[in-house]
Amino acid sequence: MSVLDFLISPAEACARSGPNDKIVLSSRVRLARNLRTVPFPTHAKKADRVRAYETLVPAVRSLAMMGDDAFADSMEKLTALEKQVLVERHLISREHAAKGAGSGLVLNREESLSVMVNEEDHLRMQSLRPGMQLRQSWLALDAVDSALQEQVEFAFTPQYGYLTACPTNLGTGIRVSAMLHLPGLVLGEQINQIIQAVNKLGLAVRGLYGEGTEALGNIFQVSNQMTLGEAESDIVERLDKVLKQIIENEENARIGLLEKKPKVLFNHIGRAFGVLSNAHTISSKETMNLLSLLRLGVDLGMLPASRKGLVDELFLVSQPAHLQLAHPAKEKLGADERDLFRADQLRTRLAALEKPDHTKVVLPPAKA
Amino acid sequence: MSVLDFLISPAEACARSGPNDKIVLSSRVRLARNLRTVPFPTHAKKADRVRAYETLVPAVRSLAMMGDDAFADSMEKLTALEKQVLVERHLISREHAAKGAGSGLVLNREESLSVMVNEEDHLRMQSLRPGMQLRQSWLALDAVDSALQEQVEFAFTPQYGYLTACPTNLGTGIRVSAMLHLPGLVLGEQINQIIQAVNKLGLAVRGLYGEGTEALGNIFQVSNQMTLGEAESDIVERLDKVLKQIIENEENARIGLLEKKPKVLFNHIGRAFGVLSNAHTISSKETMNLLSLLRLGVDLGMLPASRKGLVDELFLVSQPAHLQLAHPAKEKLGADERDLFRADQLRTRLAALEKPDHTKVVLPPAKA
Numbered sequence: 060m061s062v063l064d065f066l067i068s069p070a071e072a073c074a075r076s077g078p079n080d081k082i083v084l085s086s087r088v089r090l091a092r093n094l095r096t097v098p099f100p101t102h103a104k105k106a107d108r109v110r111a112y113e114t115l116v117p118a119v120r121s122l123a124m125m126g127d128d129a130f131a132d133s134m135e136k137l138t139a140l141e142k143q144v145l146v147e148r149h150l151i152s153r154e155h156a157a158k159g160a161g162s163g164l165v166l167n168r169e170e171s172l173s174v175m176v177n178e179e180d181h182l183r184m185q186s187l188r189p190g191m192q193l194r195q196s197w198l199a200l201d202a203v204d205s206a207l208q209e210q211v212e213f214a215f216t217p218q219y220g221y222l223t224a225c226p227t228n229l230g231t232g233i234r235v236s237a238m239l240h241l242p243g244l245v246l247g248e249q250i251n252q253i254i255q256a257v258n259k260l261g262l263a264v265r266g267l268y269g270e271g272t273e274a275l276g277n278i279f280q281v282s283n284q285m286t287l288g289e290a291e292s293d294i295v296e297r298l299d300k301v302l303k304q305i306i307e308n309e310e311n312a313r314i315g316l317l318e319k320k321p322k323v324l325f326n327h328i329g330r331a332f333g334v335l336s337n338a339h340t341i342s343s344k345e346t347m348n349l350l351s352l353l354r355l356g357v358d359l360g361m362l363p364a365s366r367k368g369l370v371d372e373l374f375l376v377s378q379p380a381h382l383q384l385a386h387p388a389k390e391k392l393g394a395d396e397r398d399l400f401r402a403d404q405l406r407t408r409l410a411a412l413e414k415p416d417h418t419k420v421v422l423p424p425a426k427a
Numbered sequence: 428m429s430v431l432d433f434l435i436s437p438a439e440a441c442a443r444s445g446p447n448d449k450i451v452l453s454s455r456v457r458l459a460r461n462l463r464t465v466p467f468p469t470h471a472k473k474a475d476r477v478r479a480y481e482t483l484v485p486a487v488r489s490l491a492m493m494g495d496d497a498f499a500d501s502m503e504k505l506t507a508l509e510k511q512v513l514v515e516r517h518l519i520s521r522e523h524a525a526k527g528a529g530s531g532l533v534l535n536r537e538e539s540l541s542v543m544v545n546e547e548d549h550l551r552m553q554s555l556r557p558g559m560q561l562r563q564s565w566l567a568l569d570a571v572d573s574a575l576q577e578q579v580e581f582a583f584t585p586q587y588g589y590l591t592a593c594p595t596n597l598g599t600g601i602r603v604s605a606m607l608h609l610p611g612l613v614l615g616e617q618i619n620q621i622i623q624a625v626n627k628l629g630l631a632v633r634g635l636y637g638e639g640t641e642a643l644g645n646i647f648q649v650s651n652q653m654t655l656g657e658a659e660s661d662i663v664e665r666l667d668k669v670l671k672q673i674i675e676n677e678e679n680a681r682i683g684l685l686e687k688k689p690k691v692l693f694n695h696i697g698r699a700f701g702v703l704s705n706a707h708t709i710s711s712k713e714t715m716n717l718l719s720l721l722r723l724g725v726d727l728g729m730l731p732a733s734r735k736g737l738v739d740e741l742f743l744v745s746q747p748a749h750l751q752l753a754h755p756a757k758e759k760l761g762a763d764e765r766d767l768f769r770a771d772q773l774r775t776r777l778a779a780l781e782k783p784d785h786t787k788v789v790l791p792p793a794k795a
Contacts, residue, residue: 326707330706
């Protein structure tokens, strides 16, 4: 079974909702773990990698929380396109997409739990949920981690905690992150200030695809940096607290824009709609930035709330691998062809969408 | 009676059509004349200017071809706003709009004949028609000139011809020009080549408001430079011939774009429509450039031919004085307020317009 047949459709995936999902697109926790008795992937020979793979894939698959209909396969069995689709869904890392024989993926039916085998560490386990659900994500992943430890022995020392390939993950091996949509702070020119403040708290702010990527579509990933000397639950609580503060800042930024520069805001959102629904060629970057404004339009009431799913879906399917998948041609599209096809898809899908109506905006109450 | 009550409405003015008006927006001929016995305006004392005014306004008004319902008044009676409206309608020059007492305007009911008194010369007479009608414009103005010479004596020498304030008008005092819409040559990057070729033929290429103005909205004014040593009818014929060549170049440029880069063209036109019908603030310059693309969309069949009048009307009413006129406030709008009001007007008027449909484009046959 191809992973593409396994995956939930973009429309279904984007129909999901979660707490505070006007601003928090998703909450994610991942744990890095390694087997005690096998060299780490970065130093492993092929036989070692195979041993880790053959130990871990069945072990993960057997877990009750993965369900009895999980997807599990070697990365070698996946095409480049399938891997890229998984990256765009945030189910595997870009690094893992480059892996082949000896590396694998186990994914549960709901796509809320995804486990990479032989990425940088033997195990990279991820719990992903829509909206602000850091604690729920953590609890789900903690259960996976505990259940797994009944079957395999992880590299662990009382002094350092869990050992990992990279020292930045040493200790808890935890990375807690949330994907935030912050157009208000960007348009209100407060984003750099917020990023600096968040950095000072020992948290990292990154772009859409993690480390070293650009914040396309006004989307920022906030995550913990430190993994050592703090309990997992404390890290989760700390990030949760900071995120609540960022959410409040974003809400106030939106209110501030509505109060001080409503026409500028309406202008951005109106033009975004106009271009997306009438362009005949459009880059991925422009698309994301304009869809971000359309999502803001939904949040502000200029477009019906029921359209959020469509906007999120367009965001997903406008990405290269999803476009390739939707295209009738089997040959790999060039960048220009992709830009043409992306525009065609957007025009078609947005044709039914009502125009943004600024008279429908309701100013929410400002918070202290 | 205010000149604003006299003027034809923008919708009526733009409903007019003429030969080849896909490319030739209007044809214009003007003659510069001076009274023999009165110092030229640039050197005249107030009493001289009044004398010229009192001789010429009644004389012009009495002409049969001006009709019995012509508008005639002193520039001093017109407000700054009224003058600016006349400039935007191409009925007076920007220079004449700065004039006051002692300068005047006579305008026939159809606005096809407009006579400025005491601009740079005692008389600047203009014949203006929609589309490619250089000869018709010339014949109409020649009749005015002849009829007037039965009443007043013009400064004329057998050696130099008609004497004018500026030597560039000496001789025939004629300026023949056409306003051309050349988006194909601009998008096809052939416009500079054409301008150079036209310049070599002794013709000038200028922007929307004549000398020293920018070619906003892909609109170019082509006119003769020489007024000496060539008969008026020869000048008209020569320009007519060059214009036919430019029209053919523009038509071929459009066909070339449709054949070689249709998506680029559809993209420009689609985005123009999207922005114009959804912006909440828009500058005059951006508006003109986007309306130019919308007009091209009409010409190519992407929008119904019946919408040409609307596009031309929006072009006219998006200009500062026309906007001020349409605005409920009596106070002069600032540039920012104008940009907001312009966008409101465009959104409202374009709400009923169907989206550009690239499948409706019919490729015209290329010419040799």
